[in-house]
Amino acid sequence: MGSALIALLRQWLASNRSTLYALAAALLIAYLFYRPPPPNVGAQAACPGRGRAKARPRVTISTAHGVVFAPGAGTTFELAAGACDALRRLAAFADVYLITPNVTLDSHEAELRAALAREGVFDFPGFDARKVLVCSTAVGRTAMCRQIEPALHIDSASDIVEGLAPHVPHVALISAAPGQRAPGRDNVLSASSLGELVDLYADSMSFS
Structure with a gap:
């Protein structure tokens, strides 16, 4: 019984390989674009001049x-x-x-x-x-x-x-x-x- 299920799973994976690749790519893109910002990004955006030398007149x-x-x-x-x-x-x-x-x-x-x-x-x-x-x-x-x-x-x-x-x-x-x-x-x-x-x-x- 177990070997039969494994065989069916392998067959399904083989027939849907392109779909799985597309899904994985979509998930990766979603992660890269919509992941939470790293710490302190909000503070840097609120104070864009922080850490930079003031321009000389x-x-x-x-x-x-x-x-x-x-x-x-x-x-x-x-x-x-x-x-x-x-x-x-x-x-x-x-x-x-x-x-x-x-x-x-x-x-x-x-x-x-x-x-x-x-x-x-x-x-x-x-x-x-x-x-x-x-x-x-x-x-x-x-x-x-x-x-x-x-x-x-x-x-x-x-x-x-x-x-x-x-x-x-x-x-x-x-x-x-x-x-x-x-x-x-x-x-x-x-x-x-x-x-x-x-x-x-x-x-x-x-x-x-």
Whole structure:
């Protein structure tokens, strides 16, 4: 009797092998797609930023006319007073992009990079030498700034600051001239130098 049942079972399995394979595949797929989530997945979904480093804000700086390089320095690219320390402090919490306008020769770009290297700017923690950029026109630096999408743009030209103010969360006008005023917007800062700007607004420069 037992051997007969075993024979019948073997016969049934042989005749229904394809059906059994399909059923097993369906059960496996159902298990993979509908199994309970592993522990802590819910907590990770509720807090997607947990365990990740907070993104650093981007700061673009037009270096000309005394902001980073001393006014009248031409192609010697001497750093303005206090600019080196201000860059160091900014690089500690932000991705700093230096945009130097009116540079048309590769040799001039090499000279400005050499000037920054001599002052140790490329060695500042957080500073990326690849973010030292050049352009030939004011339109070019505005376009660069819009493309980078900074949290703060720093410039010495009031028309550039005014043009970027509607598009950039924070803009700052650097001018030692007493008659030059920052446009009247809530997101526009002003200072006589890059160092003074960092001194005045260091506590609020989280841009969160």
